[in-house]
Amino acid sequence: ISAYNFRFRNIFEWILVLPLAIPTYISAYAYFDILELFNPLLVWIRTNINFETMQSVNNFLVYLVTILVMASVLYPYIYLLARASFIRQGKQLSDAARTLGHNNKSIFWKIALPMARPAIVAGVSLVIMETLNDYGAVEHFGIPTLTTGIFRTWLGMGDLTGALRLSATVMILIFFVIIIEKKLRSGSKYHELVNSKPLSDKIPLQKNKSIIAIICCSIPLMFGFVIPISRLISWAWISRSIASDIVGIELIVNSLGLAMITSLGTVIIAIILVFSARYFKSAITYFSNRLAILGYSIPGAVIAIGMLLFSGQVNYLTNYVLTGTLSLLIFAYIVRFLAVAWQPINAGIESNCDSLNQASQTLGTSTFRSLTRVNLPLIKDTILTAALLVFIDIVKELPLTLILRPFNFETLSTATFDLSSQAQIVESSIPALSIIIMVLAPLIFLNYHLENSK
Incomplete structure (x- = not known):
C-alpha cells in the first residue's frame, strides 16, 4: 500500500481500516458457529485415538480460532501506524540504498522495516492492550482469562477482594510488558529526514505480482469485515x-x-x-x-x-x-x-x-x-x-x-x-x-x- 502501485490500491488504502469499526466481541458472535466445522475431525480423533487427545485438539482449535477472529479486527492498529511510518520515511534513503546496489527486498528488510519499528511496536502495544481489555470475545469462546476471572469473581461470587487480587495481577503484567518494551528500545535511536521528499512515487507491480498483492490485501478484509458484516446483515434481515x-x-x-x-x-x-x-x-x-x-x-x-x-x-x-x-x-x-x-x-x-x-x-x-x-x-x-x-x-x-x-x-x-x-x-x-x-x-x-x- 505504501510503496507499490497495483490495481485497486487506492480502494484498499481506504477499506483496510474498516475492521476497526467492529468490536472484537461482535466479530466473535459473527463467527459463533465456526468451531462446528471441526466436529467431524474431533469425532474421528475420539473414535480412532482417545478422548484426551480430542480434548487437547479441541482446546487448541478454540484458542486458534479466537486468536484469528481477534486479529482480523485488531490488525488496523498496526496497519495505520506502520503505513504512516513507511510514508514518512521519504525517498532519499531508498534512493541512496539503490545506488549502493540494494534491491527492493533488501531495502525493505534492512532500512524500511527497522525504521518503522517504533510505529509497529506502538501498534502491537495497542493490540495487546485491547486483547487484555477484551471480555465479550473470550467469554463467548469460553477461554479463561484474567478479565473473565475478574467478572466471575466479582459478579458471579460477589468476592471483591478476589477481584482486586486479579486486578493487581493484570496491572503487574501490563507494567512488566511496558518495561520490557522500553528496555528493548533503549539502545536504538530513530531519526526522520526533515527535508526528505515523501514516498509518493509508487513502484508499479506486474500483472502476476499485482494479483498476489490484491489477494494479500483481500484476505484480512474478507475475514475482518466482509464476512462478519454479511452474516450480521442476513441475521438482521431475519429479525427485521x-x-x-x-x-x-x-x-x-x-x-x-x-x-x-x-x-x-x-x-x-x-x-x-x-x-x-x-x-x-x-x-x-x-x-x-x-x-x-x-x-x-x-x-x-x-x-x-x-x-x-x-x-x-x-x-x-x-x-x-x-x-x-x-x-x-x-x-x-x-x-x-x-x-x-x-x-x-x-x-x-x-x-x-x-x-x-x-x-x-x-x-x-x-x-x-x-x-x-x-x-x-x-x-x-x-x-x-x-x-x-x-x-x-x-x-x-x-x-x-x-x-x-x-x-x-x-x-x-x-x-x-x-x-x-x-x-x-x-x-x-x-x-x-x-x-x-x-x-x-x-x-x-x-x-x-x-x-x-x-
Missing part, C-alpha cells in the same frame, strides 16, 4: 420484524449521549492537562500528565473495580451515593480513554504552536488570550480527531459499561452482549449492526481527514 423491539430509541440515545458527553469532557480535560504542562511547568503538572495517559493501558474491568472502591469511599465519607450512577460511569470512561485524547492534542501542540506561543508572548499577549486566540484555532482539527477517537472507543466499550452501568440502564454494547449471552445470536445482530454504523461514520471521516493532511 422485531427490530424496533430490540433496538429502541432509548438504546440509541443512551449510547450516543454517553459517548458525546464523555468525548467532550475527555477532550476538555486533555486540553487543560496539555496546556498546564506547557504554561505552568512543575512536578505536579508533569506527573499529572504522565498519570493521565496510563488509563488506556489498564483493562476496563480493572478500572471498574477501582471505581467501585473509590465510590465506596465517597459513599462512606459523604452522604452522596456515587455507586450505580451515570456520573461514576462517565468518570470511568474519562480515566480509561483520556490518553486517546491526550496523545493527538499534545502532538498537535508540539508541531504547531511552540513558535507562535513565543511570538505572542513577546507581543505581551496573556496566557489565556494566547490559548483561545492562537493555540485552539490552530489545533481545532486535532481536537475534533481526538473527540472522534474517544467517541469510537466509548461506543465499542463493553467491560466498563457492564460493571458500572446504573440499574436498568442499557446501551447498544450491553444489549448485544445480553442477547448473545442468552443464545439469541440472530437477534443480537441488530444492536451489533447499530454499533458498527455508529462507529463507521466517524471512522471514515478520520481516514478521509488523515488522507487529506498527508
Whole structure:
C-alpha cells in the first residue's frame, strides 16, 4: 500500500481500516458457529485415538480460532501506524540504498522495516492492550482469562477482594510488558529526514505480482469485515420484524449521549492537562500528565473495580451515593480513554504552536488570550480527531459499561452482549449492526481527514 502501485490500491488504502469499526466481541458472535466445522475431525480423533487427545485438539482449535477472529479486527492498529511510518520515511534513503546496489527486498528488510519499528511496536502495544481489555470475545469462546476471572469473581461470587487480587495481577503484567518494551528500545535511536521528499512515487507491480498483492490485501478484509458484516446483515434481515423491539430509541440515545458527553469532557480535560504542562511547568503538572495517559493501558474491568472502591469511599465519607450512577460511569470512561485524547492534542501542540506561543508572548499577549486566540484555532482539527477517537472507543466499550452501568440502564454494547449471552445470536445482530454504523461514520471521516493532511 505504501510503496507499490497495483490495481485497486487506492480502494484498499481506504477499506483496510474498516475492521476497526467492529468490536472484537461482535466479530466473535459473527463467527459463533465456526468451531462446528471441526466436529467431524474431533469425532474421528475420539473414535480412532482417545478422548484426551480430542480434548487437547479441541482446546487448541478454540484458542486458534479466537486468536484469528481477534486479529482480523485488531490488525488496523498496526496497519495505520506502520503505513504512516513507511510514508514518512521519504525517498532519499531508498534512493541512496539503490545506488549502493540494494534491491527492493533488501531495502525493505534492512532500512524500511527497522525504521518503522517504533510505529509497529506502538501498534502491537495497542493490540495487546485491547486483547487484555477484551471480555465479550473470550467469554463467548469460553477461554479463561484474567478479565473473565475478574467478572466471575466479582459478579458471579460477589468476592471483591478476589477481584482486586486479579486486578493487581493484570496491572503487574501490563507494567512488566511496558518495561520490557522500553528496555528493548533503549539502545536504538530513530531519526526522520526533515527535508526528505515523501514516498509518493509508487513502484508499479506486474500483472502476476499485482494479483498476489490484491489477494494479500483481500484476505484480512474478507475475514475482518466482509464476512462478519454479511452474516450480521442476513441475521438482521431475519429479525427485521422485531427490530424496533430490540433496538429502541432509548438504546440509541443512551449510547450516543454517553459517548458525546464523555468525548467532550475527555477532550476538555486533555486540553487543560496539555496546556498546564506547557504554561505552568512543575512536578505536579508533569506527573499529572504522565498519570493521565496510563488509563488506556489498564483493562476496563480493572478500572471498574477501582471505581467501585473509590465510590465506596465517597459513599462512606459523604452522604452522596456515587455507586450505580451515570456520573461514576462517565468518570470511568474519562480515566480509561483520556490518553486517546491526550496523545493527538499534545502532538498537535508540539508541531504547531511552540513558535507562535513565543511570538505572542513577546507581543505581551496573556496566557489565556494566547490559548483561545492562537493555540485552539490552530489545533481545532486535532481536537475534533481526538473527540472522534474517544467517541469510537466509548461506543465499542463493553467491560466498563457492564460493571458500572446504573440499574436498568442499557446501551447498544450491553444489549448485544445480553442477547448473545442468552443464545439469541440472530437477534443480537441488530444492536451489533447499530454499533458498527455508529462507529463507521466517524471512522471514515478520520481516514478521509488523515488522507487529506498527508
